Amino acid sequence: MMEERAKRPGTLAHCLSFAGARRGLVVASLLLAALSAAASFVPFVAIYFVIADVVAAYPDLAALDAGALAGCGLLAIAGVAADVGLYLAALLCSHAAAFDTQYRLKLGIAEHLGRIPLGHIARLGSGRLSKIMDEGVSGIETFIAHSLPDLASTAAAPAVLLVLLFVFDWRFGLAAIAAVVVAMAAQFAGYANKRIMQTMGRYQEAKERMGNAAVEYVRGMAVVKAYGRTASSFARLADAVKDCTGLSLDVTLFFQNSLPAFTAILNNAYLFILPVGILLAPGASDWPAFALSFIFYLLFVPSVAAVFNKILYVSEDMMIAQSNIDRVDAVLDVPALPVPDAPDREQPRDSGIEFDHVSFSYRTQKVDTGAAAGADAAEGGGAQGAPLALDDVSFRIPARTTCAIVGASGSGKSTIAHLIARFWDVDAGSVRIGGADVRRMAPDDLMAQMSLVFQDVHLFRESIAANIARGRAGATREEVEAAARAAQADGFIRALPQGYDTMIGAEGVHLSGGERQRISIARAIVADAPIVVLDEATAFSDPENEHLIQQALARLMRGKTVVMIAHRLSTVVGARQIIVMDGGRVAQQGTHEELLAKEGPYRRMWRRYTQAVSWQIGNEGGGAAPAVGATPKEARQHG
Numbered sequence: 295m296m297e298e299r300a301k302r303p304g305t306l307a308h309c310l311s312f313a314g315a316r317r318g319l320v321v322a323s324l325l326l327a328a329l330s331a332a333a334s335f336v337p338f339v340a341i342y343f344v345i346a347d348v349v350a351a352y353p354d355l356a357a358l359d360a361g362a363l364a365g366c367g368l369l370a371i372a373g374v375a376a377d378v379g380l381y382l383a384a385l386l387c388s389h390a391a392a393f394d395t396q397y398r399l400k401l402g403i404a405e406h407l408g409r410i411p412l413g414h415i416a417r418l419g420s421g422r423l424s425k426i427m428d429e430g431v432s433g434i435e436t437f438i439a440h441s442l443p444d445l446a447s448t449a450a451a452p453a454v455l456l457v458l459l460f461v462f463d464w465r466f467g468l469a470a471i472a473a474v475v476v477a478m479a480a481q482f483a484g485y486a487n488k489r490i491m492q493t494m495g496r497y498q499e500a501k502e503r504m505g506n507a508a509v510e511y512v513r514g515m516a517v518v519k520a521y522g523r524t525a526s527s528f529a530r531l532a533d534a535v536k537d538c539t540g541l542s543l544d545v546t547l548f549f550q551n552s553l554p555a556f557t558a559i560l561n562n563a564y565l566f567i568l569p570v571g572i573l574l575a576p577g578a579s580d581w582p583a584f585a586l587s588f589i590f591y592l593l594f595v596p597s598v599a600a601v602f603n604k605i606l607y608v609s610e611d612m613m614i615a616q617s618n619i620d621r622v623d624a625v626l627d628v629p630a631l632p633v634p635d636a637p638d639r640e641q642p643r644d645s646g647i648e649f650d651h652v653s654f655s656y657r658t659q660k661v662d663t664g665a666a667a668g669a670d671a672a673e674g675g676g677a678q679g680a681p682l683a684l685d686d687v688s689f690r691i692p693a694r695t696t697c698a699i700v701g702a703s704g705s706g707k708s709t710i711a712h713l714i715a716r717f718w719d720v721d722a723g724s725v726r727i728g729g730a731d732v733r734r735m736a737p738d739d740l741m742a743q744m745s746l747v748f749q750d751v752h753l754f755r756e757s758i759a760a761n762i763a764r765g766r767a768g769a770t771r772e773e774v775e776a777a778a779r780a781a782q783a784d785g786f787i788r789a790l791p792q793g794y795d796t797m798i799g800a801e802g803v804h805l806s807g808g809e810r811q812r813i814s815i816a817r818a819i820v821a822d823a824p825i826v827v828l829d830e831a832t833a834f835s836d837p838e839n840e841h842l843i844q845q846a847l848a849r850l851m852r853g854k855t856v857v858m859i860a861h862r863l864s865t866v867v868g869a870r871q872i873i874v875m876d877g878g879r880v881a882q883q884g885t886h887e888e889l890l891a892k893e894g895p896y897r898r899m900w901r902r903y904t905q906a907v908s909w910q911i912g913n914e915g916g917g918a919a920p921a922v923g924a925t926p927k928e929a930r931q932h933g
């Protein structure tokens with residue numbers, strides 16, 4: 295559906311393209327609504343005939359033809375019935391199209407989010423994204439369901455109105471049009487101001503920023519409380535709210551004169567008819583005809599107000615819909631990672647990993663939209679002169695071996711993990727798995743090759759069994775339980791009230807960091823992918839938990855190609871290969887012994903590490919063991 299959309303069409307055309315296969319329903323709704331608008335004037339025609347009969351019979355009202363009057367009544371009723379019936383049918387069509395569009399749009403955005411680089415999703419922000427998926431899409435749904443039929447009727451009504459205004463007496467018609475022109479001029483004075491459109495846009499952005507700030511504030515509540523920085527942490531949210539309030543006030547003030555003037559003039563349009571009637575009355579040659587027109591226009595002119603009031607609201611709806619469309623487009627326009635056609639796809643021959651002269655910068659990954667783009671610009675972004683997160687990085691990890699990546703914070707370790715999983719595409723060089731360039735692999739094939747175990751464990755609000763089973767579609771309960779046993783998680787899961795069926799999340803059970811980690815390891819064991827990318831946790835809650843996690847990891851890593859982003863040197867000594875990163879470049883490469891034998895960053899890191907451990911032991915009176923990890927001998931058995 296998303297591919298079908300033309301580039302930047304108008305609001306209506308855009309909605310039609312979103313409606314996809316249901317655009318026929320939208321068009322039917324537009325036609326029915328236009329017909330309903332035309333039918334809404336039929337009662338006025340009936341009234342005209344009644345007035346004509348009354349004026350003709352006056353003063354002998356007893357001579358009125360009851361049959362003719364009843365006919366007029368029936369005509370009026372038929373007009374009202376057609377108006378209501380056609381409008382209901384229009385709403386039926388528009389709602390059917392709108393609900394379907396909402397469903398497919400949400401699905402389309404969700405699918406698209408799965409195809410764009412993962413980092414872009416983080417940059418867009420979860421508050422902003424949920425607002426777009428929720429309010430943005432619902433806004434489009436409401437526009438298609440309600441405002442589009444109104445749009446058709448507001449387009450059709452003035453045409454019919456114009457005919458009726460001039461068909462009976464053009465002079466009164468002109469007076470009514472004068473009321474419309476003056477009212478529109480008053481309103482236009484507000485809309486013509488270019489700043490209003492800019493302010494409306496800024497107002498929408500401010501609302502999104504406020505959403506993001508609120509989500510961030512709630513998520514960071516624990517840190518805020520821990521450091522007692524409530525006031526300063528609240529400042530960002532408070533600023534966002536203040537910004538939003540200020541802009542909403544600006545938008546309201548823009549309309550403070552024009553809107554009331556527009557409404558007041560239109561609702562009192564008969565004030566334009568009255569002076570014309572008073573002026574024309576003395577010269578009227580045919581009194582009954584004059585009286586008929588005068589009375590009819592006094593009765594008819596309020597419907598002009600109704601029509602133009604509707605136009606006002608529909609144009610406001612259009613502006614809101616356009617801003618919702620822009621926000622949805624902001625997500626849909628983020629280019630998806632290119633996926634090769636089936637014949638051009640490459641299959642890995644094994645699970646070995648190779649980085650071949652890889653360079654990568656986050657700054658070249660532009661997000662061309664609103665707040666995120668602004669953030670990029672604020673960082674002095676742009677591809678030119680962009681700092682490289684990885685700079686000409688080359689290494690090979692043979693299949694079924696362990697490679698530990700170490701280095702200072704910010705040296706590029708996690709970036710390596712992200713590029714293996716193709717969260718981003720490289721700027722230069724290539725990342726290959728079993729000889730296949732990750733850009734030439736089908737995304738599903740690529741993800742089937744690897745399990746990712748990151749520090750930041752996300753568990754879904756579902757049962758523990760379902761969370762573990764997410765590792766592989768179709769995993770059986772036995773496989774889930776076996777994986778949990780291997781991940782040292784079976785014991786604590788069984789101790790929970792509903793065991794494996796215990797729900798996780800707001801209303802369910804809350805697990806400790808170590809327990810969550812072991813569930814994520816169980817998930818990876820179920821996946822049984824040939825490559826394991828492991829972002830090692832920096833700290834575990836207690837030695838017992840750490841020991842269990844190390845056991846779980848040892849089981850997960852058995853027989854796999856492992857890339858371990860290592861934060862503690864205790865766990866890397868047994869790796870077949872250690873890559874030392876420094877400022878985005880490979881500074882050293884080799885085994886623990888080889889690296890220790892040379893003067894260089896690894897030896898310095900190791901020296902600092904052993905000093906820290908002996909300091910720790912000294913401080914604890916020799917009672918504590920250094921951080922538990924695989925000894926060189928134990929670990930080499932795996933690597």
Ligand SMILES: Nc1ncnc2c1ncn2[C@@H]1O[C@H](COP(=O)(O)OP(=O)(O)OP(=O)(O)O)[C@@H](O)[C@H]1O
Pocket residue numbers: 413656657683701702703704705706707708709710
């Ligand atoms: N999403 C991102 N957007 C922009 N820059 C990023 C992003 N992620 C990382 N960087 C930058 O890229 C560089 C490498 O970061 P990376 O996360 O790979 O380092 P690291 O060695 O894993 O650090 P740590 O040990 O602290 O996790 C750093 O300068 C970092 O600021």
